[in-house]
Amino acid sequence: MWRLLLFFWRMLFFCMIVADVAAAHVRYSIPEEMAMGSIVGNIFQDVGLDVQRLKSGRARIFTEDSSEYIALNLDKGTLEIKQRIDREERCGQVSPCSLHFQIILNNPMELHHVDVEILDINDNAPVFTKREMNFDISESAVKGARFPLDSAKDPDVGSNSLRTYKLSPTDHFKLSILSRPDGTKYAEMILDALLDREMHEQHKLTLTAYDGGDPPKSSSVRINVIVLDANDNAPVFSQSRYKVTVPENSPRGTHITQVSATDADKGVNGEVVYSFSQNSDVASSVFNIQANTGEIHVVGALNYEKVKQYEIDVEATDKGGLRDTCKVLIELVDLNDNAPVISIISLSNPIPEDSPLETTIAMLNIKDLDSGMNGQVKCFISHDLPFKIKPSSLNFYSLVSNDILDRETVPEYNITITAIDEGTPPRSANKTIHLKLSDVNDHAPVFPRTFYSASITENNNPGVPFLAVKASDEDSGNNARLSYFLEDNPLKGMSASAFFTVNAESGEIMAVRSFDYEQTKDFVIHVKAQDGGSPTLSSNVSIHVLIQDQNDNAPQVLYPVQTGGSVLAEMVPRSADVGYLVTKVVAVDVDSGQNAWLSYKVHKATDRALFEVGLHNGEIRTVRQVTDKDAVKQRLTVLVEDNGQPSRSATVIVNVAVADSFPEVLSEFTDFSMHDKEYNDKLTFYLVLALAVVSFLFITCLLLIISVKVYRWRQERLFFKSNGALPVIPYYPPLYADVDGSGTLKQAFSYDVCGTTDSRKSDLKFSRQISQNTLSGDCTRTVPRPKTDLDNLLAEFEGIREKVTVQNWSLYCGLRVLAVK
C-alpha cells in the first residue's frame, strides 16, 4: 500500500515536469506489464494540444526502432498501451528502461518528444540454472571446507533482484553468502560438522534463493552430497584367538583353518590382506596363509617331536595400512611315527664262560621320541636265552646273565633285544648282540682211549715215530693247545726218557734207542697231555710198547765145538746098532718164536747112508749097521737153520770115528787133522795168523796184562763142567762169546759192552745152564750215561780189548789142540 502510494506520487511528479517543458519533452513513467489500453498520459493536458489540432495535424507516433508499445488515441488525446511491455525483455538489466518516441503533427509541423520510463515490477523469481547440484565429499574432509554453489539468476532489477539464499538442513553444512564485484550474490557451502560415510552415506540439502520483491519470490535447488569413503576403519578379526589341532605329519596342502577379518570401509579401503606377522617366521616355514582368503595351509613338515605347537600372529591389513592381529594356536597331535631306538652304551664281549649270575653284559638305552603311549616302550629278549633284561633307570636297561654259561655247550649267543612301543599300531625295533663266551680252562685233555699198545720191531731206528697219541680238549685257544710229555717214571731201572721221547706238539712217540728183543720185550710208559691254560690241566694215558722179535740172530751151535785147529771126533763102535746115538748137535737161537725154531739137516756127509740128523732135535744116529768097509773117519756137515724170514743158519762139522779102539782113531786122525786143515778156510787160517801177530805185539807190549788174562781164562776153564747126558764142553764157544759181547748191542751209544746171558734165560734152558756156569760172574752191567767223545773212544778201546781177548782165547785153544797133537 505504501509502495503503491509512492508510485502514484512519483507518477504525478513526472507528469507535472513534462507539462512544464511541454514544448520540448514529455516524460512518463509507467510500470511494466500494464494491460493493453491502459492510459500512459494525456497529451491534451501535458502538451497543450486540443483534439482539433490533433486531428488536423494528423498527429502520429514516430519511433526510431519502430516498436509500437504505445499508441495515440486521437479522440481522447491519450497515450495508451498498445502491447504488453516487459521491462526485462526490453532492457534486461539496464536501468532505467525508457521508451523514446515522437509525436509528430503536420500543418504546421510540430514535434514533441515523449519519454516513457518503464518501471520494474517483481515479476520474476530467482532461477537456478540446474535443477540439482551434486557433490562428492570425502568423509575425511575437514571442518570449514568450502564448496561453491551455483548462483541463481533473477532478471528483475533493483530491489526485485536476488537478495539472499537459504540452505536446509544445516546439520553438517552452513551457508556463506558473498557478493561479487558486480553486486551479484553467490553462496558457498561450508562443512560445519564432520561427515561419516559409515553413518550417512548421502546428505540431501535444499538451497533456496530469494529476491527482494514484495512479496519476495524464491526458487530452490537440490543439493546432493555423497560422502566418499575414507580409510578410517581398521579391519577387525572375528576372533582374537583361533585354536586348532592338527595331526603331525599332515601332508602339504592340508587345510588348517581360516581366519577372517572385516573392514567397515568400502571398496579398496575395505579390502583385507592377511599375512603372518614378522615374529612368526618359524611358523611361516611350515604354514602359509592365503593373502586374500585367510586360509592357512601346511607347507612344511609337521613334527610333533620337534615342535609341539605353533603360535602364529596373523595380521589383517587393508590397503590404507590399517591392521588388526589375531593369534592362531596350532597344536600338533602326536602320531606313533617313531620307532624305539635301541642304543648299546657299553658291551662286554666276550664274557668268560664262568661269569656268575647277574653279570652285566650290556647297558642299553632305549628311546622313543613319541610321547604318551606312543613313547612307552617295553623291552624283552627271547625267553630261551640264559639272559634277561633288567630295567635300571628311566630308559636304561641292563642285559645280565641269568643262568650258568658253558662255552663248550653254546659258544656264542645271538641276543636279539626287541623294543616295542604301545602306540597303535605299535612300532618296534630290534638289536642283536653277537655275544661270544671266552674260554675258561675248565676241561682237562681227554685221550680217546685209556690204554694204547704199540709194537716196535727190535733193531729199530731211533727217532722214528711208532705211535702218535692225540688227546682232545673241549676248551679253545690256549686252553686247548695240548702238549705231550713223557711221564718220567722209572722204567727197567732207568728213567723212561732214556728209552722214549714224545714230540710235544704232535704226540708222536719215538724210541731214543734201538731195542733188543732179546733184552727187553715190552715197556709201559705214560704220556701226559697238558693244555696251555692257567692253571694247566692234564691227563695221562698208559702205552704198552711191545718189542717185536726180528730174526737177527743166527743159530749158535753149542756143541760140537768148532775150533779152527781142534779136531774132535765122536766114537762109533763098529758094533753099534742101527739107530745108535752118535752125538747131538746142540744149537741155540737167541731170537724167539719162529726165529728160534731150529731145524737140523745133513748138509754134506762122507757117507750119506750111514747117519741121519733128527730134524728137530739134532740127534745124529746111525741108519744102518756099521760095517768093516766103512771108513774110520766119517765127516758130517750139519746145517742148523732157524725158521725166520729170511732164515739164518749155521753149519757145524761133526767128525765121527768108526773104530773100536782109540789108537786106531789116533792113527787115522793125524791125517784127518791135515785134511781138516785143508778143509778149513784158508782165509780163517791167515786171519788167525794175523791176529796171532797182533796178539804177539800186544803180548810184548802189555805182557803183564795178558799174563793176568791168560791166568783168568785158565781158571774159568777149570770151572766148566759137563751137564747131564751131553759131553763135556771144555770151553765156551768163541763165536757165541763174540756175539754176546758186542753183537747184540752194536749201537754206539750203548755202554753195555759186556754181554750178559740174562736175556737168554727164557729162550733156552740149556744155554742158560751153560752160561750160568761159565759166565755168570763175568758180566758187569754198566749204567747208561750220556755219551761223550771220550766215552766213544773208551768204548772202542774196550771193544778192541775184548776182541783181542777173544782172539787170544782162540789162539790159546789152537795152541792147546796143537799140544794135544
Ligand SMILES: *[C@@H]1O[C@H](CO)[C@@H](O)[C@H](O)[C@H]1NC(C)=O
Ligand atoms: C648269529 O647270527 C649270525 C649271523 O647273523 C650267524 O652266522 C650265526 O650262526 C648266529 N649264531 C647263533 C648261535 O645263532
Ligand SMILES: *[C@@H]1O[C@H](CO)[C@@H](O)[C@H](O)[C@H]1NC(C)=O
Ligand atoms: C694218571 O692220571 C690218573 C688220573 O687220571 C692219576 O691217578 C695218576 O696218578 C696219573 N699217573 C701218572 C703217572 O701221572
